[in-house]
Amino acid sequence: MSIVKPSRLKKGDFVGIIAPASPPNLENLERGILFLKGLGLKVKLGKNVKNINGYLAGTDEERVEDLHEMFLDQEVKAIICACGGYGTGRLAKKLEFEIIKKNPKIFWGYSDITFLHTAIYQKTRLVTFHGPMLGSDIGKEDTHPLSKEGFLQLFEQRKLDYTEQLSLLKVVVEGKASGPIIGGNLSLLVSTLGTPFEVDTKGKLLLIEDINEEPRAVDRMLNQLYLAGKLQEANGIIIGDFCDCTPKRELSLSLEEVINHYMKLANKPAIGGFQIGHCNPHISIPLGVHAEMNTFEKRLVVESGIL
Template sequence: MNRKYFLSSILIAGTAGFSFKSSKKSFDPVKEIRIPPYLKPGDMIGVTSPAGYITTEQIRPAVKLMESWGFKIYIGSTINKRDFSRGGTDKERAADLQQMLDNPDIKAIMCARGGYGTIRILDQLNFNNFKQQPKWIVGFSDITVLHCHLNRQLNIASIHAKMCNSFPSDWALADPMQIETILSIRQVLSGSPVKYTAPHLSYNRAGRVEAQLIGGNLSIIETVAGTESDIDTDGKILFLEETGEYLYRVDRMFWNLKRTGKLSKLKGLIIGGFKLKPDDPGDEFGSSVYEVIMEKVKEYDYPICFDFPVGHQKNNFALKCGTKHILNVDANGSSLVSI
């Protein structure tokens, strides 16, 4: 996979004319997103675990590397705390994330790991201060809960990316893909445009679109369906990834997306990594994941790409949820460019 960074700025110029009649702007169904300030050296990143349990030792490589990037690191109280599989009780995890949302000195929040537990604390959080001073929230998997909520309720961008438990323990021994994916977090936090590519697949559907990018873990998106955190996909590029599920469950979740209208008015669809459980012997589903997905979108004409470098896999690059991107799918493969 080739990957390039585009460091050129894009200038958008507009013109306005005079008219005796009142001018009317075309209606845009996609709300304007608020982009938190990008980070600069000396800014502080808070590390918290709103989901699973993790230790100081396990986050040490991530802390060390982010400090080498010039950032200060604030380690939250949930690190080392444990309530069974979670990083402390619901009350403790909510309190730790809340104080990071409210602390004006913290410019970004890095979630230490996924697992399970973010949905349990979401309704305990107060985003009033965060709305006044938005900051980047970074994570994926279970953290999709926050990405969905920020997009639907607050119109604030966030970063879908690897977390502390995915940083290599020894940077000198990390393979090139690990290095690229981790460095993409720094690029996105710092505001540098990025471009990611994936090879051509026969199931891809060609097209070029420009729209807001949203998405994350498929089962989490199903979890928040029908709630105030439910994502609105109309006019957007949706990206999806999943892990540890049987194919029949993936089929069921895609029927949920279709029947709730989330697939009908998309601008584009990006399918990332889908690491599935093998079918039980004698209980095979009888389709591939590509066939399962294409069955649900066959009546639509927007571009679709598969095997994109996002998800529970080594090639999981940082994506800005809520901001505009250009998706291009053609005979050479697919590309996604932040703008």
């Protein structure tokens, strides 16, 4: 199955806002909506966006309903997630992937949204976008301009050429690698294992990032990916931001020691230091498109994700 790129946005287009995971901060969400309007876009809110069900933004059925309705709405040209948190894995078995397949459009988010990125790619090959969200990132008053600039890739075809001009990069395993980019949040990738939506890393560039996980937890998750063959099957590994992943006990390996251990076991080209994930700035990238990584040049080049 070949990949499907969504159509680009133009000024005056409608974008749909959904909360498929946790409830968003409503003040931040409003500021995020103003940002979208400043790009010349019109906004439709999912009818369940403001619902609260414990740590979930409504019931599973309500959150699935909003996602389906936005894909079915012919006026809506892009779907932007309000925030991450918890709960997207609960939706996967309830999704009608045929709806998504017949109505390909921009789908944008990260963190817990990783489960949806993975499931949608596995079932439809739709290119989706790993990028900062309205309520948890864009709506904050200290959001870096580069985080906002990433949305411009939705309006015109542009390659991402990520070098040390953007952030300090560190080579962990030397080499060159290419293939479609897949991945995202490490915790969510691990949670797909053994399910119908198990992440397929074979021949891919695997992106990993996470937040608030101690090195011992990162160790457990990387070990599970390694034992499942997922690290070895990847062509290369892109190490994004691991925010606040510091030891909370005196006796601990460092995060760097843990990551380096598994990268060397996998023995595939690997570079760390990418500002992709729970960081500010957060550089957004399309998932599913072809990319090339070169450790000798410390460079990652990602093709455009839109038509």
